[in-house]
Amino acid sequence: MKHQPIPRLEVSHLVRDFQGQRVVDDVSIRVMPGQVTCLLGPSGCGKSTTLRIIAGVDRQDSGTLTVDGEVVSSDDIHLPPEARSVGLMFQDFALFPHLCVADNVGFGLSGSRKEKRARAHELLDRVGLLGDAGKFPHQLSGGEQQRVALARAIAPRPRVMLMDEPFSGLDNRLRDGIRDETLEVLKDEGTAVLLVTHEPEEAMRMADNIALMRGGKIVQQGAPYNVYNSPVDKAAAAFFSDIN
Ligand code: ADP
Ligand code: MG
Numbered sequence: 001m002k003h004q005p006i007p008r009l010e011v012s013h014l015v016r017d018f019q020g021q022r023v024v025d026d027v028s029i030r031v032m033p034g035q036v037t038c039l040l041g042p043s044g045c046g047k048s049t050t051l052r053i054i055a056g057v058d059r060q061d062s063g064t065l066t067v068d069g070e071v072v073s074s075d076d077i078h079l080p081p082e083a084r085s086v087g088l089m090f091q092d093f094a095l096f097p098h099l100c101v102a103d104n105v106g107f108g109l110s111g112s113r114k115e116k117r118a119r120a121h122e123l124l125d126r127v128g129l130l131g132d133a134g135k136f137p138h139q140l141s142g143g144e145q146q147r148v149a150l151a152r153a154i155a156p157r158p159r160v161m162l163m164d165e166p167f168s169g170l171d172n173r174l175r176d177g178i179r180d181e182t183l184e185v186l187k188d189e190g191t192a193v194l195l196v197t198h199e200p201e202e203a204m205r206m207a208d209n210i211a212l213m214r215g216g217k218i219v220q221q222g223a224p225y226n227v228y229n230s231p232v233d234k235a236a237a238a239f240f241s242d243i244n
Contacts, residue, residue: 006069008033008192009054009086009160014063016049023049024060025216031160031192031209036183038203038224039196041213042239047196050213051162054194055088056081067159087158087191091169095137095148102133105151123151126185143174150182154189161186163195167202179206200240204228212236 007030016024023046031037039047052058054065056072056079065073067086072079081088095104105123106116124130127147129140137145146166153161166182167175183206186193197203203210203224210227212220220232231237 005032007031007066008035008068009194010064010066010069011050011054012064012066014050014053014065015061016046016053016058017061018049023216024053027063027213027216027218029194029211029218029221031194033159033192034187034190035208036186036193036195036206037209037211038207039194039211039213040200040203040207041198043198045213046216047198047213048164051088051164051194051196054160055086055162056084057088085157085159087153087156087161088164089149089153089161089166090164091166095145095152097137100134100136101129101140101148104137104148105155107152108156119155120151123155124148126188127151127181143170143178146170146178147181150178150185154185154191157189158191161191161193163193165196165198168197168199200228201243204243212239 009031011027011029014024014027027050029037039050041047049058053060059078064071067084071077072084096107099107102117102120102124105120109116109119121130121133124133127150129144129147132140167179170178195206207224209221210224211218212227214235220227220236228240231240
């Protein structure tokens with residue numbers, strides 16, 4: 001008998017209320033290793049709250065989270081963020097201004113100084129910035145800083161990477177290159193990615209799967225092509241209609 005593959009990340013029936021309002025309403029999502037799922041929806045629909053719960057910086061009212069089949073959060077279990085093997089990257093993820101690029105990348109790692117340096121250099125090489133290892137963040141462009149932030153997020157080898165609109169601060173010219181590069185690096189590492197965006201075009205470009213969210217609920221899930229071509233309702237069709 002063939003095994004069912006275990007999802008790298010499984011979100012089951014997540015619920016979160018704020019002041020009596022249901023902001024996350026029975027959200028279930030699976031992400032397989034090396035796959036990118038985009039959590040796509042308009043501003044205010046509950047995307048960031050969902051991500052913060054998965055990261056462990058907020059807690060659900062009910063629902064279960066597993067990483068590689070191990071429960072990291074449920075009614076009874078609540079592992080702290082650092083015990084979940086889940087990385088978090090968002091738009092304003094600031095680098096430490098007083099640390100050089102290599103030390104920024106090595107900052108959260110365990111091991112000897114030499115080991116941390118080696119891993120930092122490996123990742124800086126991967127994002128094309130090895131030559132800038134000794135520079136300080138202010139000496140880099142916005143796009144370069146973003147690549148350092150990516151290297152830093154990946155350095156501890158998280159099994160899951162959560163990204164909250166990480167590209168929205170970049171200008172259009174830079175964005176495409178950095179998106180592609182980010183995906184390539186994460187796929188190489190076999191990381192499961194849950195990427196939050198409010199831009200259908202970004203989801204179409206980056207996702208293996210799209211989970212379309214509205215008013216706290218996942219209203220449709222599937223391959224980008226299917227979600228785009230067979231929207232579940234008029235509102236979903238309208239949401240995608242500004243792509244050309
Ligand atoms: P998105 O990321 O999709 O824009 P959010 O998850 O940030 O949406 O927010 C969803 C809803 O939850 C919004 O109405 C927001 O005002 C509300 N919300 C988010 N965080 C809190 C909080 N800590 N306390 C109260 N309401 C919150
Ligand atoms: Mg948000």
